[in-house]
Amino acid sequence: MxxxxxxxxxxxxxxxxxxxxxxxxxxxxxxxxxxxxxxxxxxxxxxxxxxxxxxxxxxxxxxxxxxxxxxxxxxxxxxxxxxxxxxxxxxxxxxxxxxxxxxAGRRQGVTVHTSFRSDPVACPGPGSCPRSRSPSPPRRSACGATTPCPPRWRPCTGSGADPARRAPTSAFTAFEPVLLQAVVTVAFPALTLVLLRARPDLDAARPAGSARRYRVYLRGMARLSLLGAACVNFSLFIAALRLWEVFALGTAAAVLPLAALVLGPLAWEWRAGQGGHRLPRLPGEEKEDSGLVQRDDDRHWHLAGTVYANRHDPAVVLHARFGQSWTLNLGHPVAWAVVAALATLVLLALTGIIDLPERHGLF
Incomplete structure (x- = not known):
């Protein structure tokens, strides 16, 4: 292309x-x-x-x-x-x-379904958890550095690497794909668990029906999160094969599995809708009406529903109004700590006090 x-x-x-x-x-x-x-x-x-x-x-x-x-x-x-x-x-x-x-003149309210605390949506079982698997690395890897390539070695065809050069393999460069797979395998399930414990996005007018559909929505999102981790790990596996010259695979082969990270959530969102509102209703749910309308809380949402700040809300993580995403309650002290830690890391990296890991052309 x-x-x-x-x-x-x-x-x-x-x-x-x-x-x-x-x-x-x-x-x-x-x-x-x-x-x-x-x-x-x-x-x-x-x-x-x-x-x-x-x-x-x-x-x-x-x-x-x-x-x-x-x-x-x-x-x-x-x-x-x-x-x-x-x-x-x-x-x-x-x-x-x-x-x-x-x-004007409407009864406003919010609904809280205690079953999300007493019987929370469970993370998919071990059979659905992403697993990392990589072949054993060779003594030296292609990383595009400055050491000349001995004649007995094949030229490197990896993305971002100099075909005529090699560098001695350190422990980090040799096992970088495996280390990244380990991070992904831990991070994605941890993030999934946080989202499953986030405040549910329920409808005060239809509390029972919206709670049931939101459960289905969360289970689908949990599976998609773990599927995304598996796709990232598979891409790292393919990148490792190319980096270690086990197989001469192109960049597209390593990047293609990552398309599931975009297409999967889009397909699920199209079917389920935001918070599961598009899912089929059970008999009787169409007539459910509590007499309330969802509380008007626009004053706490900023930048078209992407930023939420409410000091009186105990929730730390909640569903955003923009797309298929979650956001932090920037009025909560825990969110302040998270943002401060990220800002500190960025500041230290920009000032050169700490060095972030460099990209070695895995993809």
Missing amino acids: TPVVATVTTVVLVGCVALITPALARPTLPFGVRVPDDRAADPAVIAQRRSYVRLVLLAMVLFGALAAAFGGLWPAAFGATCLALYYRAHRKVRAAKRTGQWY
Whole structure:
């Protein structure tokens, strides 16, 4: 694939994700704005949906043409434009909600299902857990350094490596794929466990039905997380085979399994919807109505539903309003500690006090 074709294809893929993102959200969360059930199809909401689709399509054509003509970083610029258009629609819907007083005179509330604490969704069993497996490394590996390659060695064809050069294999460089697999194998299940214990995203108007569907949604997300870990480990396995010259595999062979990290969640989100709201309802759930509407908490959400900050909320992790993601409650001290640790690590790395691991062209 030529660079121009790859750039244009990336623009199209980014545009497709931008187009389907609003359609996957709950009907009561258009563009990250909380609205009552009977306002989900309000003319102001419908108008913004149509305007957003038209503007994204227009931007896709424009940036696709620029990418075809000049190449470069146009996909990143297009992605930033799509985010700006989403935020524009968010502001418009929020203004219409405020002007029309959509929550005036309504009984607002939240629902808490204790079964998520007494009987939490379990992480998939050992049979579903990702396993790492790598062949035994040779005495020396291709890493693109400066030591000349002896004649008895084959030239290296790995991505980012100099075919005419070799370097002595250290313990880290030889076992780097295995070490990365170990990190992935531990990190993905740990992250899955955190998400399973995050605050559920339930509907106060339909507490029982939304709790059941959210359980199904969480189980699907847990399986996808472990499947993603398995795909990353398999990509590292293929990269190790190429790095150690067991097989002469191209870069595409190592990167292709990573497509499941994007396609799998998108397919599940299309079927289940945000928080599982698209899943089939059981008999009787259609008539469920508590008489409440979900509490209007827009004042705690910022940047079109991507950032949450509420000092009075004990939850640390909760489902975001944007796409298929979770976010931290930046009003909680634990979140402050996490952000401070990450900021400190970045600052130390930028100032050169600590050295982050270098990439040796595994992919």
